[in-house]
Amino acid sequence: xxxxxxxxxxxxxxxxxxxxxxxxxxxxxxxxxxxxxxxxxxxxxxxxxxxxxxxxxxxxxxxxxxxxxxxxxxxxxxxxxxxxxxxxxxxxxxxxxxxxxxxxxxxxxxxxxxxxxxxxxxxxxxxxxxxxxxxxxxxxxxxxxxxxxxxxxxxxxxxxxxxxxxxxxxxxxxxxxxxxxxxxxxxxxxxxxxxxxxxxxxxxxxxxxxxxxxxxxxxxxxxxxxxxxxxxxxxxxxxxxxxxxxxxxxxxxxxxxxxxxxxxxxxxxxxxxxxxxxxxxxxxxxxxxxxxxxxxxxxxxxxxxxxxxxxxxxxxxxxxxxxxxxxxxxxxxxxxxxxxxxxxxxxxxxxxxxxxxxxxxxxxxxxxxxxxxxxxxxxxxxxxxxxxxxxxxxxxxxxxxxxxxxxxxxxxxxxxxxxxxxxxxxxxxxxxxxxxxxxxxxxxxxxxxxxxxxxxxxxxxxxxxxxxxxxxxxxxxxxxxxxxxxxxxxxxxxxxxxxxxxxxxxxxxxxxxxxxxxxxxxxxxxxxxxxxxxxxxxxxxxxxxxxxxxxxxxxxxxxxxxxxxxxxxxxxxxxxxxxxxxxxxxxxxxxxxxxxxxxxxxxxxxxxxxxxxxxxxxxxxxxxxxxxxxxxxxxxxxxxxxxxxxxxxxxxxxxxxxxxxxxxxxxxxxxxxxxxxxxxxxxxxxxxx
Numbered sequence: 001x002x003x004x005x006x007x008x009x010x011x012x013x014x015x016x017x018x019x020x021x022x023x024x025x026x027x028x029x030x031x032x033x034x035x036x037x038x039x040x041x042x043x044x045x046x047x048x049x050x051x052x053x054x055x056x057x058x059x060x061x062x063x064x065x066x067x068x069x070x071x072x073x074x075x076x077x078x079x080x081x082x083x084x085x086x087x088x089x090x091x092x093x094x095x096x097x098x099x100x101x102x103x104x105x106x107x108x109x110x111x112x113x114x115x116x117x118x119x120x121x122x123x124x125x126x127x128x129x130x131x132x133x134x135x136x137x138x139x140x141x142x143x144x145x146x147x148x149x150x151x152x153x154x155x156x157x158x159x160x161x162x163x164x165x166x167x168x169x170x171x172x173x174x175x176x177x178x179x180x181x182x183x184x185x186x187x188x189x190x191x192x193x194x195x196x197x198x199x200x201x202x203x204x205x206x207x208x209x210x211x212x213x214x215x216x217x218x219x220x221x222x223x224x225x226x227x228x229x230x231x232x233x234x235x236x237x238x239x240x241x242x243x244x245x246x247x248x249x250x251x252x253x254x255x256x257x258x259x260x261x262x263x264x265x266x267x268x269x270x271x272x273x274x275x276x277x278x279x280x281x282x283x284x285x286x287x288x289x290x291x292x293x294x295x296x297x298x299x300x301x302x303x304x305x306x307x308x309x310x311x312x313x314x315x316x317x318x319x320x321x322x323x324x325x326x327x328x329x330x331x332x333x334x335x336x337x338x339x340x341x342x343x344x345x346x347x348x349x350x351x352x353x354x355x356x357x358x359x360x361x362x363x364x365x366x367x368x369x370x371x372x373x374x375x376x377x378x379x380x381x382x383x384x385x386x387x388x389x390x391x392x393x394x395x396x397x398x399x400x401x402x403x404x405x406x407x408x409x410x411x412x413x414x415x416x417x418x419x420x421x422x423x424x425x426x427x428x429x430x431x432x433x434x435x436x437x438x439x440x441x442x443x444x445x446x447x448x449x450x451x452x453x454x455x456x457x458x459x460x461x462x463x464x465x466x467x468x469x470x471x472x473x474x475x476x477x478x479x480x481x482x483x484x485x486x487x488x489x490x491x492x493x494x495x496x497x498x499x500x501x502x503x504x505x506x507x508x509x510x511x512x513x514x515x516x517x518x519x520x521x522x523x524x525x526x527x528x529x530x531x532x533x534x535x536x537x538x539x540x541x542x543x544x545x546x547x548x549x550x551x552x553x554x555x556x557x558x559x560x561x562x563x564x565x566x567x568x569x570x571x572x573x574x575x576x577x578x579x580x581x582x583x584x585x586x587x588x589x590x591x592x593x594x595x596x597x598x599x600x601x602x603x604x605x606x607x608x609x610x611x612x613x614x615x616x617x618x619x620x621x622x623x624x625x626x627x628x629x630x631x632x633x634x635x636x637x638x639x640x641x642x643x644x645x646x647x648x649x650x651x652x653x654x655x656x657x658x659x660x661x662x663x664x665x666x667x668x669x670x671x672x673x674x675x676x677x678x679x680x681x682x683x684x685x686x687x688x689x
Contacts, residue, residue: 041114043689045085048078048098048119055082056121058223059100060632063111065092068282071237071674075633077229079686087232087689088654089113090282099632101220102130131217133635136167137612138218141571141585143208146200149575153583154494154518154537156201157612158484159192161536161587163319163665165612168636170669173213176206184327187300187318218571227601227627229686234679238277238284238661241668242334244270244320245675247641248661249344249352254409254474256598258348260647263390264677265344265352266661270320270335274344274352274388277677284677287388289339292358292397298322298333299340299357307363307377315361315380320666331666342383343406343641347429348413352388355404355419358397359384369441370401375448379422385415396434400425402446406641410472416479418470422462423448424481424501449481449499451508452553461555463499463510469523469533474595478502480531482520494537496520497556498544511549512556513542513563516581522590526604526621534591534608539573539584541566541591541608541619569626570613587612589640598644599658600682601627607658609639616642616660616680629680634672638664653688657681 044063048056061084064073068090078084086096095108098121106121124130131138145153160166174182180202183193193201224231239245248266252258266275267289274287300322304315318324321334341356359365361382371377381403387396405419415427423446432443449467450459469482479501485494495518500509513520519537526532533542542565546552549559572582589611597603599618606619610628614637618627631637639660648655658680667675 042089043085043087044089044094044096044111044113044115044117045687045689046083046115046117046119048082048084048121051120051122055080056098056100056103057082058225058229059098059103059121061086061096061098061119062633063089063094063096064108065094067092070277070282070284071676072282073235073633073676075233075235075631077224077231077686079229083687085687085689087683099133101133101223104129105133127217128215130220132169133632134218134221135570135610135613135615135630136165136171136636137570137585137587137610138167138221139172139212140167140612141573142211142216142218143204144574146197146204149573150516150518150538150581150583151494152196152200153573153575155196157539157587158494158519158521158537159195160189161589161612163188164669165636165638165664166587167585167612168669170636172209174205174209176202179205179209181327184324185329186320187322187324187327190318190324190327221570224628224630227682228629230683230688231629232681232683233629233631234681235676236277236279236282236284237674237676238266238275239268239273239286239667239675241673242271242320242331243268243273243275243667243675244335244665245275245661245663245667246341247343247663248643248659248677249346249641250643250645250659252346252348252409253595253643254411255348256596256644256646257649259346259350259645264659265346265388265390266677267341267344267354269340269342270337270665272337272339272341274341274354275675276390279677279679287393289341289354289356289386289388290395290397291338295338295357295359297338297360298335299337300335302338302361304380305362305364306380307366307371309363313380315382340383341386342404345407345409345415347387347409350390352390353407353415354386354388355383355407355417356386356397357383358386358399366401367399367440373401373446375422376401376446381420383419385417385427398427398432399440400427400444402444405468406470408471410477410479411474416470416472418467418481420446421464421466424467424470424479426503447501447503447506447508449501449508451499451510451555453555455551455553459508463497463508463555465496469498469521469590471524473525473529473531475525475527475529477504480523480525482523482533484519484521484536494519496537498523498531498533500546509552510554510556511544511546511559511562513544513565514560516540516583517542517563517565518583521588522592522609524591524593524606526593526606527595528604530621532591532593532606534588535565536588537583539568539586539588541568541588541606541617543621566619566624566626568608568610568617569628570610585612586610589638590642592642592644594644594658596644596646598646598656599680600653600656607642609642611638611640616658631678634662634670636664636670637662637678639678653681653683
């Protein structure tokens with residue numbers, strides 16, 4: 001689909017701005033009185049109606065400005081009467097407009113703080129025009145799946161949606177030949193296509209695109225209702241047009257009151273940068289991440305040589321700018337990322353820790369003390385550790401024996417990491433002194449993932465597979481991990497598993513969720529020791545209660561009674577299976593447990609990434625109900641790691657927030673081609689200011 005057509009579908013009617021009288025009712029009078037009493041007016045309010053004068057409930061009103069140091073947007077939802085209040089706006093010149101399901105996007109009109117607007121929004125000109133703003137998962141649900149349907153869709157989502165939002169305008173309009181050429185633009189895409197069965201994939205996507213190009217549209221999503229109308233979403237751009245921003249951090253997860261109103265930190269995995277945002281002064285910056293000893297090989301060109309071997313193996317990740325053989329790309333070499341940093345995390349001293357590559361991955365480059373362990377010496381491990389000291393603007397790079405990916409602190413200050421395919425690793429900062437090299441070995445440790453398969457009390461079976469999600473349980477000191485594709489089975493079997501590690505006993509346990517759950521990715525543990533899992537393949541939220549298990553030893557199938565599965569809201573894939581076996585069309589990149597109620601919806605709220613649906617899905621464990629927090633603009637919001645911070649515990653909803661970032665790869669696929677930081681606040685009602 002060309003840019004002109006996309007723009008035409010997203011374009012809409014004009015929005016009429018009139019002098020507003022008392023039509024907004026008691027809430028307007030209350031806000032006006034409060035503003036007069038305080039001498040401030042940091043909000044814009046008004047009402048949205050259709051051409052017939054009927055109120056438009058559950059539509060989004062968006063205020064945006066480019067007059068601050070970085071582009072800034074704030075989004076709210078109208079109430080039953082179509083009324084809205086956009087609160088806490090910094091002084092700037094704003095454009096305000098409306099987006100809503102069933103409507104044409106309105107024109108942007110000038111507005112100032114204190115303004116009162118009556119806005120008129122027109123219906124969309126056609127079903128196709130209305131559907132242009134539907135979330136990607138609605139479009140993806142139109143895809144006809146090949147056999148074996150469930151396993152194929154698991155692989156498709158876990159492979160393709162690692163970087164792209166499948167179903168977005170940039171993915172759903174290609175012909176077969178164009179798609180075949182496009183898959184070669186990045187070698188990782190090409191490998192994934194071959195794993196799915198290239199001809200099968202091309203047939204499936206050509207049929208899907210053909211029907212969409214001929215006019216087929218998904219059903220209209222519901223407009224926000226209930227608590228979903230109380231949200232305030234604030235966005236600040238950061239990075240540049242090629243920033244591949246992977247995760248952010250706002251505070252120390254163990255204490256969300258740390259660093260109130262402070263800078264947020266993210267990592268640009270594609271360009272080796274730490275990104276920062278000052279949300280008070282609306283300023284974004286970028287800081288280069290170093291490597292050691294001049295190491296400068298981009299990730300897609302990296303190699304591995306096993307210790308004592310003459311073989312050199314290609315291990316690079318070929319994403320943007322790294323085409324497959326015979327492929328072409330206009331962005332060759334655009335991601336120059338030898339460090340490819342990942343997953344920042346703040347400690348209790350203000351340092352920003354990250355997993356980052358500091359050297360070659362060759363076995364001979366391991367620290368000498370690592371080579372004594374054959375599990376380490378004989379296998380491949382990617383990334384090491386580092387920290388950034390914001391106070392002094394300095395990096396410290398730390399070599400590790402094991403690979404790293406995600407990282408998290410336990411209650412004792414020990415840093416646990418995922419990212420290896422054989423061991424779980426940890427690093428104790430209190431035992432490390434950069435001025436004393438011998439402390440490097442003293443500060444780190446690891447344990448091979450080996451379980452007791454037969455109940456004789458002896459660990460006897462190694463469970464290899466990339467360790468992706470990871471979190472220590474603050475309740476009992478155990479550490480939980482996920483392996484998205486580690487379960488035995490057919491090539492397309494992505495059931496995966498989660499595992500528990502007991503550091504006191506040096507014991508591992510493995511658990512596999514019953515079907516249809518597949519592809520466990522993000523994993524977190526609530527304050528009661530319940531494990532929550534984002535199943536990226538099948539589109540489920542999983543709850544695992546180990547206390548319900550009759551047996552803990554085994555290869556993973558031994559405790560189906562510990563699992564409860566919740567299929568995420570939204571359309572389902574056309575799998576043809578029984579209703580209870582169907583899979584969500586959404587993709588859940590990660591999840592996060594709000595241990596301390598930073599969003600204001602209660603402690604232990606589960607926030608599941610709606611990575612395929614432009615949303616964050618808030619799950620209440622008590623009511624077992626989801627609240628869909630939709631991000632309507634820009635389309636193709638691709639969320640990864642989340643964080644929550646309390647800036648002022650006495651300020652009610654204004655003093656607490658959930659933070660996320662848009663991390664689509666490449667971000668130029670987005671409706672607004674820039675990464676951004678997102679802040680979600682939950683008001684008591686849609687008109688609170």
